[in-house]
Amino acid sequence: AELRVRTGIEGALASRTYLRLAGVFARREKDVRGGTTQNGVGNRFIGYGALNQGFGSLTATAYAFDVFRSNPQVEATATGAALLPRGNLFSTGLQVTYPLSAATSLTPRGEYRLSHQADETSPRLRYRGRSVRAGLTIRHRLSRRFGVVVQGSYLTGQVRQGDSNVPFNGFRAELHLELLP
Numbered sequence: 001a002e003l004r005v006r007t008g009i010e011g012a013l014a015s016r017t018y019l020r021l022a023g024v025f026a027r028r029e030k031d032v033r034g035g036t037t038q039n040g041v042g043n044r045f046i047g048y049g050a051l052n053q054g055f056g057s058l059t060a061t062a063y064a065f066d067v068f069r070s071n072p073q074v075e076a077t078a079t080g081a082a083l084l085p086r087g088n089l090f091s092t093g094l095q096v097t098y099p100l101s102a103a104t105s106l107t108p109r110g111e112y113r114l115s116h117q118a119d120e121t122s123p124r125l126r127y128r129g130r131s132v133r134a135g136l137t138i139r140h141r142l143s144r145r146f147g148v149v150v151q152g153s154y155l156t157g158q159v160r161q162g163d164s165n166v167p168f169n170g171f172r173a174e175l176h177l178e179l180l181p
Contacts, residue, residue: 002028008048016054023047043070057099064092087117088125107137113157129165131157139178147178 008022024046050063067089093111100106111133116125135153142148156169 002026018052020050020052021048044068045070059097060094061096062092062094064090066090085117085119086123086125087115087128090114103141105139107139108135109137110134127160129157129159131155131168141180145180147180149176149178150174151176 004024004026006022006024008020010020010022011018013019024044026044026046028043045068046065048063048065050061052059052061054060069084069087071086091111091113093109095107095109097105097107112130113133114130115128117128118125133153133155135151138150140148151172151174153172154169155172156167158165158167160166
């Protein structure tokens with residue numbers, strides 16, 4: 001059995017200012033397999049806010065979201081089930097879209113994420129990592145119905161393993177074809 005309740009408000013605050021706020025509560029009972037109760041998704045609380053502001057020909061969007069998982073979660077992966085403990089993920093970011101022409105736009109963006117989770121020995125949430133992502137998107141309309149998107153980003157941060165922080169970093173590049181409405 002699963003229950004989801006979503007509430008939100010969105011709309012214009014001024015002629016070039018748009019606000020969106022949303023909250024979601026999701027509850028799912030634990031799974032039962034062969035008469036044995038398994039860990040399930042449990043309860044999740046999600047909050048999201050975004051403010052979109054136009055400045056001349058460009059548009060800036062600032063956002064934040066927070067996801068709190070009150071119970072352990074079992075998630076399917078390619079190599080089997082993975083247990084995600086009780087935890088909290090907070091993220092905030094900013095992106096600015098610059099129109100380069102009627103068909104092409106450029107969007108630099110940045111995002112910060114912070115993660116906490118409980119371990120087997122204590123229900124208290126503890127620091128588990130953080131990351132910073134910087135990226136750039138170029139969107140070009142090829143025709144009235146089709147477009148192409150090129151994205152690139154750099155991610156850096158650290159995850160907590162045992163008593164030490166383990167750094168990570170890497171690049172990602174993507175190419176998408178879009179079907180436009």
